[in-house]
Amino acid sequence: MVLAGGVGSRFWPVSTPSRPKQILPLASDRPLIADTIERIRPLIPLDRVRVLTGEPYVEPIGRAADDLDESHFLVEPHARGTAPVLLWAAHHLVKADPDAIMVSLHADHVIQPDAAFRELVAAAALAADTHDRLFTIGVRPTRAETGYGYIRKGPALDRSGAHAVAAFIEKPDRDTARSYLESGDYLWNSGIFVWRAVRLLDEVLAVAPELAGLLPLLDAGDVKEYFAVAPTLSIDHAVLERSQRVGVMDATFDWDDVGTWDAVARSRPTDAAGNVVQGVAELVESSGCVVWNEADEPVVVFGAEDLVVVRVQSVTLVLPRQRAADLKTLLDALPAGVREVDG
Amino acid sequence: MVLAGGVGSRFWPVSTPSRPKQILPLASDRPLIADTIERIRPLIPLDRVRVLTGEPYVEPIGRAADDLDESHFLVEPHARGTAPVLLWAAHHLVKADPDAIMVSLHADHVIQPDAAFRELVAAAALAADTHDRLFTIGVRPTRAETGYGYIRKGPALDRSGAHAVAAFIEKPDRDTARSYLESGDYLWNSGIFVWRAVRLLDEVLAVAPELAGLLPLLDAGDVKEYFAVAPTLSIDHAVLERSQRVGVMDATFDWDDVGTWDAVARSRPTDAAGNVVQGVAELVESSGCVVWNEADEPVVVFGAEDLVVVRVQSVTLVLPRQRAADLKTLLDALPAGVREVDG
Numbered sequence: 001m002v003l004a005g006g007v008g009s010r011f012w013p014v015s016t017p018s019r020p021k022q023i024l025p026l027a028s029d030r031p032l033i034a035d036t037i038e039r040i041r042p043l044i045p046l047d048r049v050r051v052l053t054g055e056p057y058v059e060p061i062g063r064a065a066d067d068l069d070e071s072h073f074l075v076e077p078h079a080r081g082t083a084p085v086l087l088w089a090a091h092h093l094v095k096a097d098p099d100a101i102m103v104s105l106h107a108d109h110v111i112q113p114d115a116a117f118r119e120l121v122a123a124a125a126l127a128a129d130t131h132d133r134l135f136t137i138g139v140r141p142t143r144a145e146t147g148y149g150y151i152r153k154g155p156a157l158d159r160s161g162a163h164a165v166a167a168f169i170e171k172p173d174r175d176t177a178r179s180y181l182e183s184g185d186y187l188w189n190s191g192i193f194v195w196r197a198v199r200l201l202d203e204v205l206a207v208a209p210e211l212a213g214l215l216p217l218l219d220a221g222d223v224k225e226y227f228a229v230a231p232t233l234s235i236d237h238a239v240l241e242r243s244q245r246v247g248v249m250d251a252t253f254d255w256d257d258v259g260t261w262d263a264v265a266r267s268r269p270t271d272a273a274g275n276v277v278q279g280v281a282e283l284v285e286s287s288g289c290v291v292w293n294e295a296d297e298p299v300v301v302f303g304a305e306d307l308v309v310v311r312v313q314s315v316t317l318v319l320p321r322q323r324a325a326d327l328k329t330l331l332d333a334l335p336a337g338v339r340e341v342d343g
Numbered sequence: 344m345v346l347a348g349g350v351g352s353r354f355w356p357v358s359t360p361s362r363p364k365q366i367l368p369l370a371s372d373r374p375l376i377a378d379t380i381e382r383i384r385p386l387i388p389l390d391r392v393r394v395l396t397g398e399p400y401v402e403p404i405g406r407a408a409d410d411l412d413e414s415h416f417l418v419e420p421h422a423r424g425t426a427p428v429l430l431w432a433a434h435h436l437v438k439a440d441p442d443a444i445m446v447s448l449h450a451d452h453v454i455q456p457d458a459a460f461r462e463l464v465a466a467a468a469l470a471a472d473t474h475d476r477l478f479t480i481g482v483r484p485t486r487a488e489t490g491y492g493y494i495r496k497g498p499a500l501d502r503s504g505a506h507a508v509a510a511f512i513e514k515p516d517r518d519t520a521r522s523y524l525e526s527g528d529y530l531w532n533s534g535i536f537v538w539r540a541v542r543l544l545d546e547v548l549a550v551a552p553e554l555a556g557l558l559p560l561l562d563a564g565d566v567k568e569y570f571a572v573a574p575t576l577s578i579d580h581a582v583l584e585r586s587q588r589v590g591v592m593d594a595t596f597d598w599d600d601v602g603t604w605d606a607v608a609r610s611r612p613t614d615a616a617g618n619v620v621q622g623v624a625e626l627v628e629s630s631g632c633v634v635w636n637e638a639d640e641p642v643v644v645f646g647a648e649d650l651v652v653v654r655v656q657s658v659t660l661v662l663p664r665q666r667a668a669d670l671k672t673l674l675d676a677l678p679a680g681v682r683e684v685d686g
Contacts, residue, residue, distance in 0.1 A: 284676045299659045302673040303666030316642045323646030330645040333627045338641050
């Protein structure tokens with residue numbers, strides 16, 4: 001299950017409804033979603049891959065990952081957060097195979113190396129089958145990141161890297177993040193999940209009454225009504241933080257959720273001065289900049305450090321990298337006529 | 344005499360050969376040269392104004408200051424610095440009137456208030472006539488500017504503000520500039536001159552043999568040959584720094600040579616956060632920025648301080664204000680295809 005809803009508004013003005021973040025080449029020369037599918041494909045063949053997204057994104061995603069056809073899409077009538085859509089996906093899967101293991105990926109994560117990731121997912125699938133818990137992939141922190149949620153590891157469940165979960169922790173402040181990094185007991189919550197599909201249904205029945213009450217709609221095949229009445233909830237809040245049957249896999253691969261322009265500077269290849277450049281640009285005496293230019297006319301950056309400069313046909317955006325996480329603040333402040341660009 | 348040669352390359356990419364700096368509205372809503380001519384006009388009527396410039400700039404300047412016609416231009420066949428062109432201008436003026444007082448202005452200076460400036464020029468004209476010295480206008484420093492030359496005042500010549508000159512000083516370093524600001528004995532060398540035209544000819548004969556030898560070409564009316572063989576020299580180096588007959592007028596008006604994008608931030612009206620905006624732009628949580636956008640598409644700046652963002656049709660430039668004085672370094676580094684924009 002590849003979660004590919006949402007427009008990725010922190011990549012405005014490049015991300016737009018007709019060109020959502022997951023089809024942008026933010027981490028390599030290929031769209032993020034194409035990288036995601038290719039990465040898992042040796043482990044999970046394409047005919048078992050489903051892309052969970054909204055109707056507006058089916059066509060652009062189909063263009064970006066051209067091995068996909070209609071059969072690969074599960075189209076959510078409304079975006080209701082991860083809980084309703086993953087419950088629907090699990091229900092769908094159980095109908096096809098009551099013993100199915102479900103792997104839930106995000107279309108827009110950057111992970112390296114691919115082989116280490118597949119090995120970890122395979123180990124998680126085995127652990128999910130053996131221990132019958134809801135597993136999340138936890139990534140060992142490499143910096144005091146304040147933009148991610150964390151998981152405190154509980155006791156090891158076996159020797160595969162599978163642990164119980166002691167606690168889920170929301171985005172910490174800088175000092176707390178630093179102490180987490182030093183302690184070694186904390187993992188980044190990647191939002192990548194592995195579980196027996198039927199176990200998710202059981203846990204929803206056990207701990208999430210606001211969703212459990214909607215299962216008869218899915219049983220009846222009324223997906224439209226299910227999404228119409230479903231509350232907007234994340235799977236973390238609705239199920240994982242409440243359940244006694246969760247686990248975390250301790251992973252060491254490089255992982256980034258490419259949440260901001262700042263993350264692009266970490267993910268894409270840089271020049272000798274640490275600049276990431278896409279399109280026609282000249283950077284002189286500049287370092288640590290991200291320049292994304294979709295126009296034919298050059299962007300010139302001189303004497304700058306850690307700036308983001310984005311040019312699409314209809315707008316030019318300049319901001320410091322350190323403000324990239326606050327892009328939604330900017331969007332709220334912009335007049336609609338400026339905000340609603342498209343290419 | 345209004346000096347209006349040169350393209351003003353530190354305003355690249357807005358300044359170009361077909362649109363030199365002096366016709367840009369960098370300090371108000373009017374072209375700099377139109378402001379300059381209007382400022383002096385109550386003192387020096389238009390029929391006594393001459394614009395000294397190169398052939399390529401005659402047409403754009405004529406468009407920018409539409410009261411000018413062909414009779415107002417003295418066209419230099421080659422740009423050779425201020426010494427050859429001002430000597431030519433003085434020679435031209437002496438032929439028309441041996442007693443003429445010559446006032447030499449720059450097309451691209453910002454001065455306020457206009458009336459105080461005219462009073463000072465009138466006082467300088469009187470002092471130039473009385474003392475028969477080459478007067479430069481010295482402006483009392485208001486900051487420790489390292490981008491200007493300075494003049495150390497000598498003894499007062501009378502009570503009009505006229506002083507002898509103790510020394511001309513090249514651009515100082517930061518600490519020296521600060522000591523000049525504090526001492527009160529130093530003035531910025533504005534490059535605005537007032538003298539009897541014939542006195543300049545006499546001083547050239549006295550101290551500048553490399554120019555004196557060319558006077559017969561001007562006597563013979565061979566302006567083309569004069570400029571063809573003239574050395575490139577500034578009037579400061581060739582005459583003023585060598586002459587014993589110089590003076591300085593002590594002035595207190597606001598003066599700026601609008602040399603850089605940084606100076607634009609000082610000269611044009613700002614918003615409450617100190618931003619200067621020309622064209623379509625949205626600045627959010629930003630201060631001290633200069634945004635100059637000549638395209639119809641908006642420029643958006645978020646969370647930035649003291650940045651310059653310039654958008655013309657064919658290029659976008661981003662730099663910190665503090666690097667604005669180094670723009671020629673950038674131009675040297677750019678490939679010709681990027682540098683040679685035109686609009």
